[in-house]
Amino acid sequence: MENRNITAKITVCSYEELTDGEKKLIDAAKEASNRSYAPYSRFQVGAAALLSGGTMVTGSNQENAAYPSGTCAERTTLFYANSQYPDRAVESLAIAAQTGGKFIEHPTAPCGACRQVILETEQRYNHPIRIYLYGTDEILIIESVRTLLPLCFGKNDLPEQAE
Ligand code: THU
Numbered sequence: 001m002e003n004r005n006i007t008a009k010i011t012v013c014s015y016e017e018l019t020d021g022e023k024k025l026i027d028a029a030k031e032a033s034n035r036s037y038a039p040y041s042r043f044q045v046g047a048a049a050l051l052s053g054g055t056m057v058t059g060s061n062q063e064n065a066a067y068p069s070g071t072c073a074e075r076t077t078l079f080y081a082n083s084q085y086p087d088r089a090v091e092s093l094a095i096a097a098q099t100g101g102k103f104i105e106h107p108t109a110p111c112g113a114c115r116q117v118i119l120e121t122e123q124r125y126n127h128p129i130r131i132y133l134y135g136t137d138e139i140l141i142i143e144s145v146r147t148l149l150p151l152c153f154g155k156n157d158l159p160e161q162a163e
Contacts, residue, residue, distance in 0.1 A: 006150045011141040018139070022094075025050055026134050028058050029094035030103065032073065036060035045073035045097040045108070049081045051088040052127075057081045073097075074114035078121050089125035093118065096134040107133030107140050109148065116152075118145040123155040 015023065025048050032046030038061055045061045059076030074095060081090055097108045110118065110131075122129050128144035142148060 008147045008150070009143065010147065013139050013141065015139060021050075022092075022132065025056065025092060025094040026096060026132055026139070028056055029073075029096040029132075029134060030098075032058035032060045032077075033096050033098050033103075034060075036073065037062045039063060040065075040067065040070075043097060043099050045095065047073040047077040047096075048094045049077050049090050050092045051081060051085055051090055052125075053088055055085060055088065057084065072111060072114050074110050075117050078117055082121060082124070089127040090121050090129050091127065092130040092132065094132040094134060103134070103136050105135050105137040107135035107138065109133060109140075110145075115145055115149045119149055119152055119154050122146075 015026070018026070028048035029046045032048060033044045034046070036044035036046060038044045040063050046058065047060070048056055048058045050056050057077060057080055059073055059080050061071065061073045062076060063070035074093065077093070078090065095108070095110065097104050118129055122145060131142040131145065133140040146152065
């Protein structure tokens with residue numbers, strides 16, 4: 001028997017420490033949260049994805065009276081990016097959430113389903129996605145969703161598919 005340890009590298013920083021490009025991505029995620037439709041949870045989440053070539057797309061959570069029919073900001077954004085720009089890799093993704101008119105102090109991390117979709121996007125384009133989680137107290141930066149999903153099931157676990 002052996003033990004295997006999994007370590008996770010997460011960078012913690014403040015908004016002021018970010019580059020202008022990073023600030024722009026986070027600002028876009030914050031702004032997208034204003035377009036959330038969250039009458040049930042009142043938890044408004046926005047996401048912004050930076051694609052190769054410099055295009056930015058945003059999305060927000062869209063809820064439904066039949067709760068499971070709604071979707072998170074991350075999936076709205078990635079599915080939009082992948083459907084509108086299927087030839088561009090997603091390079092980074094910022095996520096911001098507000099509730100009661102205030103952005104949250106401690107960043108929220110993507111749910112399990114979104115982690116799986118982020119993984120698929122990384123594998124589809126063979127490109128890690130740097131993730132920025134915004135909070136007013138601190139910002140977390142993660143170099144790849146693999147950090148959040150270390151023992152993952154993905155594309156490579158299935159037999160190779162004909163293109
Ligand atoms: N939500 C997101 O959009 N992203 C996350 O990372 C966590 C949760 C949404 C789903 C639902 O509309 C609301 O927040 C409460 O769970």
